[in-house]
Amino acid sequence: MTLLRQRAALSLDERLAALDEAAELAYGRLDPGVVAAAREVVTRAGARRGLSLDHTVVALAGATGSGKSSLFNALAGDEVAAVGVTRPTTDKAQAALWDPEGAAPLLDWLRVPRRHVVAASSPDGTAVSGAEQGPSGLILLDLPDHDSIEASHRLEVNRLVGLVDLLVWVLDPQKYADAAVHERYLRPLARHQDVTVVVLNQIDRLPASAIDPCVSDLRRRLAEDGLDGVRLVAASARTGAGLPDLRWMLAASVSRRRAWADRLAADAAMTAGALACESGPPEAGATLTRGAPDREPGPRSQDATPPAQWWQLAAAEDRRGPRRKDRRGLRPNRAPAVDALAAPLTSALSEAAGVPLVVEAVAKAHRYRSVVATGWPITRWLRRLRPDPLRRLRLTTGPGDPRLASSAPYIGLGTPPHDVHAPGDSGQTRATRSGNAVDSGGEDRPRGGLAPTGGGAGDVSGAEGVPQSRREMWVGARSAPGRDVERSSTAGRPGTSKHPAGLRPGSGHVVDRTSLPGASAVQRSRVETAIRDVAQEASQGLPVPWAAAVRRAAVSRMAEIPDALDRAVATTWGDARAPRWWRVVGAWQWLLLAVAAAGLLWLLALVGLDYLRLPEPPVPTLGELPWPTVLFLGGVLAGLLTASLTRLAAWAGGRRRARRTARRLQTSMDRVGRDLILAPVAAELDRHRRFTQCVDISRAG
CATH class of the missing domain: 3.40.50.300 (P-loop containing nucleotide triphosphate hydrolases)
Structure with missing residues (x-):
């Protein structure tokens, strides 16, 4: 009863303001004629108030x-x-x-x-x-x-x-x-x-x-x-x-002197009722509905639609809704919380981003660099002949790099806010690196002939031999033959516009794109399935037009996912700094090498004196062994033993660093999923919730 009294006490201004907001929230989601009619009621109310009351x-x-x-x-x-x-x-x-x-x-x-x-x-x-x-x-x-x-x-x-x-x-x-x-x-x-x-x-x-x-x-x-x-x-x-x-x-x-206000309140209630009915399922719908669009209508198509007339609004409400005395407010959806949908999405994104590959590379790179830093100096150079696992993936900097300090806020967040480029980077160079061509007017245009992605990591070049970004590979694989790659939702992002790949506004530096292989067809399918599952779960209990809007919102920033994943991996994979004990052990190895070298030189000097038949100087001993032999053999054996022990420590340290990297990357993948998928879905759910509130306010009384 308290709620009913509050609704009855609503003023005409509150009802009209709620109707105007409901029309704004329904724009692009419900029948454009009904939305235009709601705006026309608000406009007519303003005109009537300006005349003689x-x-x-x-x-x-x-x-x-x-x-x-x-x-x-x-x-x-x-x-x-x-x-x-x-x-x-x-x-x-x-x-x-x-x-x-x-x-x-x-x-x-x-x-x-x-x-x-x-x-x-x-x-x-x-x-x-x-x-x-x-x-x-x-x-x-x-x-x-x-x-x-x-x-x-x-x-x-x-x-x-x-x-x-x-x-x-x-x-x-x-x-x-x-x-x-x-x-x-x-x-x-x-x-x-x-x-x-x-x-x-x-x-x-x-x-x-x-x-x-x-x-x-x-x-x-x-x-x-x-x-x-x-x-x-x-x-x-x-x-x-x-x-x-x-x-x-x-x-x-x-x-x-209130008949005009009562009339406008009734018009607002009728129009709000039509909006509520247009928001309902199609099986209970009115013939006025032209169906929920599969994509967001443009401003021209909406603005060019004439408003529905009062008899059309009344017919829609009468066919779709219950009788006036039985009408109740719209019920918000009972979909699960968006946060509960993040885990399976993060898992699919991690696999598509190559997180397992990066985690394995981090462990291997730790062992590789440990051997290079702490191995026996005589055999250490042999390890350098092998490539660094992280350098092969172009993952050579960590979050502590000062170049990334000003770029961290843009990880997974889409378009940078300013059009800046690295000093000395020409427009032609930037366009070539991003996979776009530049016409005479300096405007970017996509290159034609995207190569198929089924050939693995090495098959990542376009028709003109220019390396493709992960986004081009992703979108190109999903596009039908002859269909242009979408550019409207990705303007200003690496690989699709005048921003070079990995550019960080305000930093004056470029974060190189990784060399991780593009997502396979199976991985892309898993991500798309996870996104569909998110949309399906989030839209439970929603009317059909709003459920379609939630599904559109879930894929609205899908073209940004590949580059966002690549940036997230490139900037948050782990810390590239070497442990301090590596320097200590490395110095110890050089000391042991110096001892072995001293012993070897001593022995060579003794051999030379004997060869020249010169009198041998007295040689000190350690027990039965002469010191030159002790120094040489002890230095060699101690160096090899130290190298073996440090390998065990490097293996354990690699496992620890891999686990830390996995946690960091999981957090980064979770942030990308929330920013690009869950946030638009949550915004659409909040939009529907606010829409139902505004419609209930307009229909009150």
Whole structure:
């Protein structure tokens, strides 16, 4: 009950603001005609507020022969409208004004040129009684017949029915049950019963005993149309019966000066209901829906769509939604939290990015560099003949490199904000490195003929021999033959635009692209399957158009994934700095080598003296072994033993560094997945949640 009281207390400004926001949130997702209609209601509300609020526009509408022109003359107290037996008699709307001051701009906005000012006295000079004189501020319109054989008459009725402040439907005993008025006007405008009056005219043609049964039957039919609380008057324009009651109703509505606000609130509620219904599943949908688009419509296609008319909105709401008394607010989706969907996505991205390969290379590189730094100096050079596993992948810097300090915020975040390039880097060089060609105007254009990616890591060149980026390989493999690679969503990123590969704005340096092999077809398929699973899980419980929007959001930045993964691996794979103990052990190895060399030189000197038959100097001994031999053999054996022990330490250190690298890369992959996939999905879910709130606010009351 508290929520209902809060909703009832919402002002018109709050409802219109919520409707405007709901239209903005539904842009590109729901039927463009309904979205345009919501914006048109907000615009019309602003226009109506800018006109006279002291006047209330009341329109008399009815079928041919219902006597609305006679009723118009009776209320105006003068023969303003022509009354005749030929049909139709009224061809243009005309107005009767009791207070013309300030009413001209309002009638100009309504496009009603025929205007009659009701005099305060009758033509014979006698004063009009208070019961016959209309209230100040009343503008009474006589509309053409809604069932006229002239199409222009029907169009004029439909236009003004959607604009006036108060509607008076004039029915007659002969055709009050006609389906045309009930199905085309009364039932669609059920939300507008607070600004609707129904007059059963010409009751003088009925016997006195038949008036009450006829009125009861009409009220029953109105209740079936959803107008169970509408004001109903039985009257006769010829005899004047019921006219005082009708004048009193009109005077009460005009004196409140709120009919225009009630009308706009009803329009906002009806339009919000149509938005809510367009957001529903197609099996319960209205024929107005043209289907959820597979891609985000451009601004031209949306803006060029004319707004749906009030009868279309009402028809959509009536077909898709429950009856007015049973309507409830939209229910937000009960999809799982987006964070819970990150684990399988991160796993697929890690495999596609080559994380297992990098982790293995880190362990091997640690052992390789340990041997180079701490191995026996005599055999150490043999290790240098083998390539460094990380250098083969062009992973030679770690996060401690000062070149990456200013680039860290852009890891996996898409387009850098500034167009900068390395000093001395020409436009032609930059375009060649990024895999694009540059035309005479300096603008990038993609190279043609992307090579297939099934050949492994070595098959990564385009038709002109220029190395492809991982993105080109990814997108090229997914594109159908002859289909151009998308560039709109990747403008400004490495490999697709004027930014060189791996460029970091503001740093003045280039982070080289890695040489990791491109993702295989199986790995790409795993990533796409993971993305589809994320979209499927996130869109559970959503209406069909919003579920389609979530799926589009999940793949909206898919073209950025390859380069983002490559940058993430290149900048967060691990720390390239060598452990300090390597230097100590390396110095120890050189010391042992020096000892062995000293022993060897001593032995060679002794051999030389013996060869020259010179007297041998005394040689100190260590037990039974001479010191030159001890120094030589001890230095060699100690060096080999140290190298063997450091290999064991390097193996353990490589495992530890590989585990740290795996954790870092998993965190980086998780960040890429959240930035490029989960964040757009979460934004779309939040957009739908806010949409349902705004629609509920607009429909309140």
